[in-house]
Each structure stands twice: as structure tokens, then as C-alpha cells.
Amino acid sequence: MPPRSTNEIRQAYLDFFRSHGHAVVPGAPLIPENDPTVLFTTAGMHPLVPYLIGETHPAGNRLTDIQRCIRTQDIDEVGDSSHLTCFEMMGNWSLGDYFKKEAIEMSFEFLTKVLEIPKEMLAVSCFEGDSDAPKDEEAAGYWKTVGIPEDRIAFLPKKENWWGPAGQTGPCGPDTEMFYWVGNGEPHGNPAVNEDDWLEIWNDVFMQYNKKDDGTFEPLTQQNVDTGMGLERTAAVMQGVDNVYETDAMKPILERVLRMHEDVQEMVKGKLNPDTLRHARIITDHIKAAVFIIGDGITPSNVDQGYVLRRLIRRAIRSARALGIEHNGSFSPNIAETVIEQYGSFYGHLAEKKKEICDALSHEETQFGKALHEGMKQFQKTVEQAGNTIDGLAAFHLYDTYGFPIEMTQELAAENHMKVDMEGFQQAFAEHQKLSRAGAEKKFSGGLADHSAETTKLHTATHLLNAALRKVLGDHVYQKGSNITAERLRFDFSHDDKMTPDQLEHVEKLVNQAIKEDLPVVYHITTVEGAKDEGAIGVFDERYESEVKVYVIGNDKLTFSKEICGGPHVARTGMLGSFTIKKEESSSSGVRRIKAVVAGGPEEIDVAQAA
Numbered sequence: 001m002p003p004r005s006t007n008e009i010r011q012a013y014l015d016f017f018r019s020h021g022h023a024v025v026p027g028a029p030l031i032p033e034n035d036p037t038v039l040f041t042t043a044g045m046h047p048l049v050p051y052l053i054g055e056t057h058p059a060g061n062r063l064t065d066i067q068r069c070i071r072t073q074d075i076d077e078v079g080d081s082s083h084l085t086c087f088e089m090m091g092n093w094s095l096g097d098y099f100k101k102e103a104i105e106m107s108f109e110f111l112t113k114v115l116e117i118p119k120e121m122l123a124v125s126c127f128e129g130d131s132d133a134p135k136d137e138e139a140a141g142y143w144k145t146v147g148i149p150e151d152r153i154a155f156l157p158k159k160e161n162w163w164g165p166a167g168q169t170g171p172c173g174p175d176t177e178m179f180y181w182v183g184n185g186e187p188h189g190n191p192a193v194n195e196d197d198w199l200e201i202w203n204d205v206f207m208q209y210n211k212k213d214d215g216t217f218e219p220l221t222q223q224n225v226d227t228g229m230g231l232e233r234t235a236a237v238m239q240g241v242d243n244v245y246e247t248d249a250m251k252p253i254l255e256r257v258l259r260m261h262e263d264v265q266e267m268v269k270g271k272l273n274p275d276t277l278r279h280a281r282i283i284t285d286h287i288k289a290a291v292f293i294i295g296d297g298i299t300p301s302n303v304d305q306g307y308v309l310r311r312l313i314r315r316a317i318r319s320a321r322a323l324g325i326e327h328n329g330s331f332s333p334n335i336a337e338t339v340i341e342q343y344g345s346f347y348g349h350l351a352e353k354k355k356e357i358c359d360a361l362s363h364e365e366t367q368f369g370k371a372l373h374e375g376m377k378q379f380q381k382t383v384e385q386a387g388n389t390i391d392g393l394a395a396f397h398l399y400d401t402y403g404f405p406i407e408m409t410q411e412l413a414a415e416n417h418m419k420v421d422m423e424g425f426q427q428a429f430a431e432h433q434k435l436s437r438a439g440a441e442k443k444f445s446g447g448l449a450d451h452s453a454e455t456t457k458l459h460t461a462t463h464l465l466n467a468a469l470r471k472v473l474g475d476h477v478y479q480k481g482s483n484i485t486a487e488r489l490r491f492d493f494s495h496d497d498k499m500t501p502d503q504l505e506h507v508e509k510l511v512n513q514a515i516k517e518d519l520p521v522v523y524h525i526t527t528v529e530g531a532k533d534e535g536a537i538g539v540f541d542e543r544y545e546s547e548v549k550v551y552v553i554g555n556d557k558l559t560f561s562k563e564i565c566g567g568p569h570v571a572r573t574g575m576l577g578s579f580t581i582k583k584e585e586s587s588s589s590g591v592r593r594i595k596a597v598v599a600g601g602p603e604e605i606d607v608a609q610a611a
Contacts, residue, residue: 002116006235006249009115010066010346013090013229016110022092023059027067030296031305031481039305040070040293044091045205045226050566051095052171052207052224056610058525058547061095066231068292068347072308075315078285079278081243085312086289087232094225100176103204103225104142107178111202115238119147121181123190123198127162127174128155132217133209136161136174143176154192163205163226171207171220178202180237201237202229245281249342254284256338260331261323279319286316287335287361291343294357295350297480300364301588304483313364314371318405321372329366333358368403375402379409383416392424399425400432453605454486457576457598460521460569460608461511462491463553464579465596466537467561468510469493472503478537480591488582488597495592499584511579514553514560518574521608523551523565531564538564551608569608577601 003012014024028047030040041047044067051057067089077083094103111117124143129135140153155161164172181187183197191198207224209217232244239247245254257280258272272280293309300310313332320327336358344351375398382394390413398404406425413420462482470477473495481492499507525547531538536550551569553561560573570576577600587593 002114002238004235004238006231006247007346009234009238010088010090010231012114013110014064014066016114017062017064017092017106020062020106022062022064025059025063025065027065030068030070030293031298039308040072041067042069042071043067044069044089044228045093047566048093048095048226050568052093052226054222055566055568056525057095058549061097062093063095064090064092066090066346070289070293070308075311079282081245082233084232084244084285086285086292087230090229090231090234092225092227096222096224099208099223099225100139100204100206101142103206103227104139104176105146107202107204107227108143108146108148111178115234117180117237120187122148123152123154123179123181123187124148125154125156125161125177125179125191127176128157130158132158133174136176136206139174139176139206152190154190156192164207165211169211169213171209171224172211172217173206173208173220175203175205177204182242199233199237201233203227245284250284250288252342253288253335253338254280256335257283257323257325260320260325260334276323279322282319283316283323283335286312286319287332288339288343290316290332290361291336291339291350291357292347294360295347295353299360299588300367303587305481306588310364313361314368314403317365317368318403318408322405322407327365328369329362332361332365336361371402372404375404378402379404379412383413383418386418388418390418390420392421392426393428395420395425396428396432399429452486453603454598455484456568456570456605456607457601458484458486458489460553460573461576461579461596461598462489463551463561463563463565463569464511464514464573464576465489465491465507465594466493466563467553468507468514469495469594470537471510472506473499480587488595491594491596492587492591493594494590496590498586499592504581504584508579508581515573515576515579517555517558518572519553519555519558519560520572521551521553521569523549523569523608523610525610526550534562536562536564571606571608575601575605 003009018024028041032041032046044065045052048057048063057063069087069089070085072085074083075085078085092106111122112119126139127133127136135155143153144150161175161177162172163175164170177200179191179198180201181197182199183194188194189197205226207226208220210220211217232247232250235247235249236242236244241247244250261276261280290309290312293305298305298309300306300313316332317327320331325331340350340354340357350357379398382390382398386394390409395406395409398409399406406420410420462484466477466479476494478494479491480494483490526534527547531548531550534550538548548564549566551563551565552559553573576598579596579598581594581596583595585593
């Protein structure tokens with residue numbers, strides 16, 4: 001029997017690629033460690049960027065893993081049959097090893113031999129070519145060789161079948177996507193002919209070009225393969241259900257929500273009200289996402305990942321309110337328990353942090369109750385200032401600031417014999433989405449490919465800062481997050497109290513002394529246990545492979561920093577120029593934040609090499 005359950009499919013994927021010479025590496029945390037200019041890990045390739053551009057991976061040049069991901073670009077679409085903010089991506093990589101032929105052969109073998117999907121149910125797409133790169137007849141030829149007929153091969157433009165670069169320049173190339181038949185009747189056509197009948201389940205990216213500053217493309221010296229297969233979509237295919245919420249891992253969460261609403265029997269009978277189903281799905285997805293985010297060390301706040309987390313929890317609570325479910329502090333923890341039951345066997349840290357996760361959700365739920373109370377006061381003021389209609393901007397203010405669903409504002413307005421300017425609200429909402437997406441795209445595009453001299457300097461500076469903080473404040477200090485742009489670094493660390501001016505001055509002085517001494521920066525590869533034994537800083541949990549890189553900053557007389565990291569770093573600290581702390585502030589409970597800059601140093605840098 002082919003694997004059908006979510007757990008079976010996940011394990012079958014890892015086993016298959018292990019049998020084809022791939023090292024199984026653990027998925028990275030949701031908070032990027034080596035691409036700190038993005039909020040969340042949105043794909044399996046994020047943690048591998050340094051290795052895709054040439055760094056040596058400790059586990060070799062064939063890798064596979066299961067990566068938990070968060071994507072919030074379409075958060076307002078969640079509730080339909082396909083959109084998720086939290087999902088799992090199964091991936092395999094070739095770092096300069098095999099290329100198109102082997103990638104396609106392995107993809108086809110897994111689909112048809114392991115999952116036992118009849119090839120008649122499959123179609124594929126390839127890059128159609130343009131002025132930058134030729135039509136990918138090579139990939140299409142390999143698909144024909146394994147048995148995909150020509151009429152099931154679609155050629156699509158860059159928008160559909162090209163990846164990258166992540167920024168303005170960098171690695172990129174054509175991809176080939178695999179589709180499963182979801183239409184009526186016998187399978188026919190391909191995604192270019194009858195797109196709605198085909199569901200994408202897998203994508204193989206062939207990184208074979210480098211986009212240069214002048215916009216032209218040149219062949220890459222190291223050609224890579226980066227693949228991603230959505231676990232939830234694959235499970236839906238294997239289990240014969242038409243949406244991801246009906247799969248074996250997610251259905252119990254949805255049913256827990258509906259039991260609170262006393263509508264689970266209606267779901268079984270297929271008679272569930274569409275609005276009820278949409279709200280139940282929002283709760284299912286958002287609480288699942290919140291559990292994973294909190295499990296990776298983030299708490300609700302008004303900035304960055306904490307803000308996204310807060311928005312997810314509050315959107316779930318708004319849906320609970322719409323369903324008439326009590327939300328006095330116990331609603332979201334109850335749903336979280338089912339999430340942990342479903343995913344804790346594979347993601348062990350969720351089970352270990354169950355109390356911490358549930359406490360954070362309960363606290364946020366209680367706080368949101370207070371926000372709703374304040375929102376009602378604001379609503380009364382709005383009513384007093386309005387005529388017969390509540391202004392669209394005022395309605396949006398209630399939504400954005402106090403978390404009022406527009407449906408709730410409409411109901412309250414009707415009770416006061418008023419209407420809501422829905423056109424004005426939609427305009428304000430659309431503008432809000434436009435700004436949010438633009439911000440997300442800007443943050444995303446600045447992240448993956450940006451291993452410039454300035455960000456490399458600042459990345460190295462975070463290691464010096466971390467070491468200096470531990471020297472001044474104590475060994476309880478650990479990195480809790482970072483964000484690096486070409487202009488500055490932002491470093492979050494565990495510490496309860498506001499730092500004094502003397503402490504800040506001392507830290508800054510230590511970092512600049514290390515820069516002045518022009519200490520060498522080198523790395524070596526060792527085991528996790530070896531890294532522990534030599535005193536390297538790291539959070540020793542399932543996120544690390546059996547072998548890791550340890551970056552050492554120091555010489556025979558002084559070891560200033562020793563930290564597990566993927567890079568990149570400058571070759572010597574003198575390349576940083578000088579270091580200045582600009583601000584120290586609170587990030588969240590028990591976490592402080594420092595913003596700092598480096599100045600001077602060479603424009604061209606050397607990168608740290610193996611010791």
C-alpha cells in the first residue's frame with residue numbers, strides 16, 4: 001500500500017531521498033537564522049541560501065528535509081479550500097551535484113512508484129523561453145523519456161515557470177512543475193490548456209543562471225536543484241479529499257473547533273453553513289500557525305514576527321466570536337492542544353513547550369477581550385459623531401485598531417438604525433492590503449540573495465555583539481532573533497532589565513577592541529556534541545544536523561567568539577571598521593533589543609574560510 005497518512009507521506013519522502021544518497025537534515029526554525037532580513041522561513045530553501053551560493057554544507061551536497069513554513073501574503077484569503085498560512089514543505093536539494101535529468105527521474109519515481117499515482121493522472125509544465133533564456137526543451141525531453149506524453153507538457157512564461165533571483169541579482173533559473181488531475185471525467189490536456197483541472201503538487205527549480213547588475217543572465221558555475229512538495233496538498237491527493245482541511249492531520253483540529261460550535265455533526269452530513277465552515281477553517285489554520293510560531297520562541301507583540309502572531313491569534317478569536325464560541329482565555333489553548341496532538345510526534349519541541357504555548361495563547365486571548373471592550377467605547381463615539389451612516393474609514397479604524405470584524409460593525413450599526421459605508425471600508429481595506437503586501441515584498445526581496453559586503457560585515461558584528469553581551473551581562477544571554485539590512489543590524493537577546501549607559505558603553509568598547517585587533521574569522525565542521533564540548537554558543541535542539549559549522553573569531557591568545565552558524569562572515573574583524581550602538585530597548589517580555597551600525601572598513605571584503 002502506498003503511504004496515505006500525513007505522517008506516512010512525510011516519512012516516505014525522507015526515506016526515498018535517503019535511499020538516493022541524500023542526507024536527511026532537520027528543518028530550520030520559522031525565524032530565519034541566516035536570512036535575518038525576512039520575517040519567517042517561507043520555503044525550505046531559505047536556510048540553505050549560503051550553500052546555494054557556494055558555501056560547503058556539513059552534510060554534503062545532496063540534502064532532504066521537511067520544512068515548516070509561514071506565508072502571510074494571502075492571510076485574508078484563508079478560509080477557502082486551499083490557502084494556508086502555516087504548512088509543511090518537503091524538499092530535496094543538489095548543491096552542484098546532479099541536475100535536471102536526475103531531479104526529474106527521482107520526482108517521477110517518487111510520484112509513480114512510492115505514492116503509486118498513475119502517470120495518466122499527471123501533467124507537467126516547463127519554461128517557454130524568452131529573450132533572457134531559451135525554451136527548456138531539455139527538461140521536457142527528460143519528462144518524455146520517463147513516460148509523460150507530449151500533450152501533458154505545458155510550456156509557460158517566466159511568471160509561472162521561473163524562480164528568482166530573490167533580490168535584484170543572484171542565482172535563478174527555470175523550473176518544472178508537476179500537477180495532479182482534479183477535473184471531471186478522464187484526465188486530458190495540461191495546465192496551459194485547462195488550468196483549473198490540474199492541481200500543482202511539486203516544483204523542481206533549476207538554478208543555472210546568475211542575473212547580473214546590468215540585467216543580463218550568465219551561466220552559474222555551481223548549478224543547483226531546489227525542489228518543494230507541499231505536504232498538505234499531497235496528503236489531500238493521497239486521501240482523496242478535495243481540500244487540505246479534510247486531511248487526517250488537520251481534520252481533528254477543525255472538528256475540535258466545530259464541537260465548540262456544536263456543528264460537527266452537520267460537517268459529517270455535509271450540511272455545514274458556508275460561513276461557519278470559513279470561520280472554522282480560519283481558526284484551524286491560524287491557531288495551528290500560532291502554535292508553531294510560539295513553539296519557535298516568538299511571543300505576541302506589536303512588531304515584526306510578534307505582530308504577525310498577534311494578528312493570527314486575534315483573527316482566530318474574531319472568527320470564534322462570529323461562531324458564538326466563548327473566548328475568555330481558554331478557547332485558543334483548547335484548539336492548541338489538538339494541534340500539538342497532531343504534530344507533536346514529529347515536531348517534538350511543540351509537545352515539550354505545550355504549557356508555554358498554551359499560556360501565551362491564553363494571555364493574548366484575554367488581552368484581546370479587553371481590546372474589544374475598548375473598541376465598543378470607540379464604536380459608541382463613532383455612532384455619536386455619525387449621521388445615518390458610519391464612515392468607511394471609521395469602520396476600518398475599528399477593524400484595524402480594535403479588531404472589529406466588519407460584520408460585527410454592520411450588526412452593531414443595524415441595532416442603532418444605521419448603515420456602514422461599505423465602499424469606503426473596502427477602499428481603505430484594499431489600500432491597507434496594498435501597503436502590507438508592498439512591505440512584505442520589499443522585505444522578502446531584500447533577504448535571500450543579499451550577502452553583500454555590508455550585510456556580511458553586520459552579520460559578523462552580531463557575533464561580536466553576542467559575545468560582548470555575555471561578557472558584560474552574563475551567560476544567560478542568548479540570541480533570540482536578528483534583522484540585518486545593508487544599513488544596520490538589529491539584535492534581540494535574552495535579558496530582563498534595561499541596560500545601563502555604562503553597560504552599553506562597555507559592550508561597545510569590547511566589540512571595537514575586537515575589531516581593532518583585526519582578529520581572524522574561520523570556521524570548522526564538527527558534530528553537535530563536539531560543538532558542545534568546545535563551548536560553542538548554540539541552541540542545542542533538533543534544528544541542527546549531525547555536523548555543524550562553528551565560526552571562531554580569535555587567535556592563539558584570545559578566542560573572542562565561538563558560535564554555530566551557517567555564515568557568511570568577513571575573514572578578519574578589522575574589515576568591520578568601527579561599531580556603534582544606536583539604541584537599546586525592550587522587544588518583548590524578557591527580551592531586549594539593540595540596534596547598531598558599522599562604519600568604515602573596505603568596500604571589497606574577503607569571506608571567512610575553513611580553518
